[in-house]
Amino acid sequence: MKTYLVFVTCCVIGFSTFAHADVCSSECEDEFIYGAANCAEEGSDEDENEEGDDDEAGSAACAAADPPPDEQPSVPTECTMANAGRCECSSETNFTTYTWWLQGQQRCFTTYHPNIGAQILPVLFLMQCYACDTLSGLGMNRLNAAPVEAARRYGFAAVGLSTQDSDWTFANDGVVNRSIPQACGDEYSKDYVYLRHIMEFLEASTDFDHTQIYTSGFSQNSMFAAYAAFCFESNVVGIWQAGSGMVVRGKEPNSPQLEAECSSSSHKAHGTDCRDIQPCTACEYWPIYPCHSTTKPMIDCLMMYTNDFLSGTDDHMYDYLITEGHDARLLKFEPAENIAGGHSAPQQQYDWLVGCLGITAACTQECETSFGDCVTRKQASGLDVQRAFSQCIQTDFSTLTGCESGCSPTLPMLEISEVLVASMSHTENFGGSAEGSEAQPDGSICIVGSTQYDDQAASPPPGAENDVEATSPPPGAENDVEAPSPPPGADNDAEATSPPPNAENEEQDISPPSDSIASTNGFLAVSTIIPIMAVVWLIR
Ligand SMILES: *[C@@H]1O[C@H](CO)[C@@H](O)[C@H](O)[C@H]1NC(C)=O
Numbered sequence: 001m002k003t004y005l006v007f008v009t010c011c012v013i014g015f016s017t018f019a020h021a022d023v024c025s026s027e028c029e030d031e032f033i034y035g036a037a038n039c040a041e042e043g044s045d046e047d048e049n050e051e052g053d054d055d056e057a058g059s060a061a062c063a064a065a066d067p068p069p070d071e072q073p074s075v076p077t078e079c080t081m082a083n084a085g086r087c088e089c090s091s092e093t094n095f096t097t098y099t100w101w102l103q104g105q106q107r108c109f110t111t112y113h114p115n116i117g118a119q120i121l122p123v124l125f126l127m128q129c130y131a132c133d134t135l136s137g138l139g140m141n142r143l144n145a146a147p148v149e150a151a152r153r154y155g156f157a158a159v160g161l162s163t164q165d166s167d168w169t170f171a172n173d174g175v176v177n178r179s180i181p182q183a184c185g186d187e188y189s190k191d192y193v194y195l196r197h198i199m200e201f202l203e204a205s206t207d208f209d210h211t212q213i214y215t216s217g218f219s220q221n222s223m224f225a226a227y228a229a230f231c232f233e234s235n236v237v238g239i240w241q242a243g244s245g246m247v248v249r250g251k252e253p254n255s256p257q258l259e260a261e262c263s264s265s266s267h268k269a270h271g272t273d274c275r276d277i278q279p280c281t282a283c284e285y286w287p288i289y290p291c292h293s294t295t296k297p298m299i300d301c302l303m304m305y306t307n308d309f310l311s312g313t314d315d316h317m318y319d320y321l322i323t324e325g326h327d328a329r330l331l332k333f334e335p336a337e338n339i340a341g342g343h344s345a346p347q348q349q350y351d352w353l354v355g356c357l358g359i360t361a362a363c364t365q366e367c368e369t370s371f372g373d374c375v376t377r378k379q380a381s382g383l384d385v386q387r388a389f390s391q392c393i394q395t396d397f398s399t400l401t402g403c404e405s406g407c408s409p410t411l412p413m414l415e416i417s418e419v420l421v422a423s424m425s426h427t428e429n430f431g432g433s434a435e436g437s438e439a440q441p442d443g444s445i446c447i448v449g450s451t452q453y454d455d456q457a458a459s460p461p462p463g464a465e466n467d468v469e470a471t472s473p474p475p476g477a478e479n480d481v482e483a484p485s486p487p488p489g490a491d492n493d494a495e496a497t498s499p500p501p502n503a504e505n506e507e508q509d510i511s512p513p514s515d516s517i518a519s520t521n522g523f524l525a526v527s528t529i530i531p532i533m534a535v536v537w538l539i540r
């Protein structure tokens with residue numbers, strides 16, 4: 001058995017990065033970067049943190065409605081001049097912004113339906129806490145914004161969800177454990193109420209299929225997508241979790257705001273020192289534990305770059321989903337030529353999302369072939385592969401032999417854009433409808449929606465053994481152990497044993513950035529990059 005020391009350079013910038021990395025896909029400049037542009041610089045008088053503690057990673061306040069609007073509806077209501085307040089309201093065709101007031105705050109969400117009034121469509125939730133409710137931050141400010149373009153092309157409705165807090169308020173002060181695995185209820189978080197009101201709105205509508213909801217997000221938003229999906233399990237079919245999965249107490253990697261190590265309030269009060277000053281001994285998981293469902297397995301497509309500082313959180317979520325009989329699909333990507341990877345979503349994110357979740361019927365084999373030919377042809381004429389891919393799937397698609405409009409791209413089609421690390425991925429059910437167990441598996445500790453949980457559950461969570469050996473447990477160690485041969489690209493990694501340029505920072509552990517970085521508003525933090533050396537032990 002040999003041990004390799006592998007260095008992976010990561011850029012950690014706090015939860016704020018989460019926002020930014022989201023941004024760092026191809027749509028970068030035009031779609032997300034201005035996302036929280038209306039976030040106030042910090043400490044806008046009353047609504048902010050009492051002590052002026054500048055450790056409020058994400059709590060930079062968004063612009064408030066000043067003065068408050070004349071009308072303050074109590075249920076989601078179409079935006080008007082009289083009630084718009086701080087919501088940015090879309091006036092584009094087939095977009096509608098809704099607003100209402102919850103617990104003293106004005107909330108907003110925006111829908112885009114490519115066929116409104118003519119067809120009931122499945123729904124994709126776009127979680128975007130950093131957007132501060134702006135349309136650009138939601139990726140819903142124009143018809144060719146990536147999620148909107150995808151909604152039109154594939155035939156689903158998009159719903160953009162956000163907050164004025166720049167962070168989601170996760171349930172039960174961030175405490176999730178085997179006695180409270182799913183803190184779903186109005187009493188647990190204002191954002192649960194926000195979700196509930198949106199679900200009720202969709203249930204009452206004839207344009208949106210509230211039994212075919214998919215939730216999606218990147219990083220913190222991916223965590224919220226998982227929370228929303230399990231809390232509203234009877235509405236939600238599948239989840240797209242990019243750049244994060246689940247954090248588990250005592251295991252690497254940690255999330256920037258140290259969830260599962262500290263309660264939300266402890267982190268708020270003590271910043272990254274919360275682990276020493278007031279650790280959360282009741283915490284086990286975060287953001288939610290994926291209890292077994294007796295009605296249908298949940299589909300969860302987890303996407304991660306191997307050099308993302310949160311790589312490993314996807315494996316945790318994957319393991320627990322499988323333990324509970326769900327349909328988890330794990331997509332591991334590596335950095336490649338022209339693709340830096342790291343904490344970011346994949347190239348062609350919405351095509352991967354639709355393809356993996358199987359929102360529409362899969363494309364035929366004939367289509368695979370003609371699509372491949374299309375990309376090859378365009379590359380031969382000088383286009384880079386991503387551009388060729390976009391053109392073939394967007395503008396040329398209807399002319400390709402065997403390609404049914406709106407069909408879900410298959411794995412071979414998507415891998416023209418980016419190849420998965422096969423040995424670390426799980427794609428058996430890619431694109432299919434939910435598969436998993438209907439009977440509660442042996443290792444399962446809870447049932448979705450049940451209030452009675454097995455407090456006694458004697459069996460430790462999967463992989464708990466690892467904690468013992470590993471003071472700094474290697475991210476993804478479980479996978480590595482399973483895989484006797486090093487994953488493809490291990491060679492690359494091995495080459496990297498010579499320390500990368502930022503080796504000075506080596507001593508810094510993988511813990512999140514210092515308070516000063518995590519502080520301020522997210523967008524200041526974005527410009528500050530802390531390179532971190534993550535030491536990964538690859539065992540074979
Ligand atoms: C808007 O909806 C109408 C009616 O369903 C549809 O015909 C039209 O193509 C849609 N336009 C856009 C840009 O979504």
Ligand SMILES: *[C@@H]1O[C@H](CO)[C@@H](O)[C@H](O)[C@H]1NC(C)=O
Nearest residue numbers: 172175177178179180281282
């Ligand atoms: C779970 O968390 C709650 C606090 O929300 C705590 O009272 C309870 O003891 C915890 N249970 C376990 C098993 O840690």
